[in-house]
Each structure stands twice: as C-alpha cells, then as structure tokens.
Amino acid sequence: MKVQLRWLAHARSGDKGNTANVGLIALKPEYYPILAREVTTARVARHFKGMVSGVDRFELPNLNALNFLLHDALDGGGTIS
Numbered sequence: 055m056k057v058q059l060r061w062l063a064h065a066r067s068g069d070k071g072n073t074a075n076v077g078l079i080a081l082k083p084e085y086y087p088i089l090a091r092e093v094t095t096a097r098v099a100r101h102f103k104g105m106v107s108g109v110d111r112f113e114l115p116n117l118n119a120l121n122f123l124l125h126d127a128l129d130g131g132g133t134i135s
Contacts, residue, residue: 059078059093061081062080062081062085062088062089063078063079063080063081063085063089064078064079064081065077065078065079066079069127069128071128072125072126072127072128072129072130073123073124073125073126073127073128074106074123074124074127074128075121075122075123075124076098076121076122076124077119077120077121077122078093078119078120078121078122079117079118079119080118080119083118085118086115086118086119089120090113090115090120093120094111095109095110095111095122098111098122098124102124102127105124105127106124106125106126106127107125107126108125108126109122109123109124109125110122110123110125
C-alpha cells in the first residue's frame with residue numbers, strides 16, 4: 055500500500071554551508087520502523103537526483119527520527135549563493 059510520507063512523519067530542514075539537513079520525525083512511535091525501512095538513502099538520493107552529490111542517513115531511534123544530509127545541495131551555501 056502506498057501512503058504519502060506526510061501521514062507518517064513531519065519534517066524539519068536546515069543548512070550548514072553547502073549541505074542541506076532534513077529530519078523526519080515519526081508522528082507516532084509505531085511509524086518509525088516503517089520510516090526506517092522505506093525512507094532509505096537510495097530513495098532519498100533518487101528523489102534529489104541531479105540536485106545533490108550524495109546523501110547520508112542517520113538513525114535516531116530514541117527520537118523516532120531519521121536525519122539526512124544532502125551534500126552539495128545549496129550551490130556553495132548561503133554566503134556564496
């Protein structure tokens with residue numbers, strides 16, 4: 055079954071230099087295993103293909119969250135662009 059991500063998690067984003075940061079936080083603790091299984095580094099990289107050079111994923115199970123770093127996403131960063 056396909057479900058829009060917005061029904062499972064909320065997100066926060068930010069930046070440091072040329073790297074965008076995206077955090078996904080499960081709306082309910084029972085949603086975290088679904089996020090961990092389905093929102094993979096490969097899927098995020100495919101979604102942002104052509105916009106980033108790489109993606110790192112960090113699992114935060116104590117917060118029911120995932121954090122992604124999107125490298126080279128900001129055209130050099132805020133101070134350059």
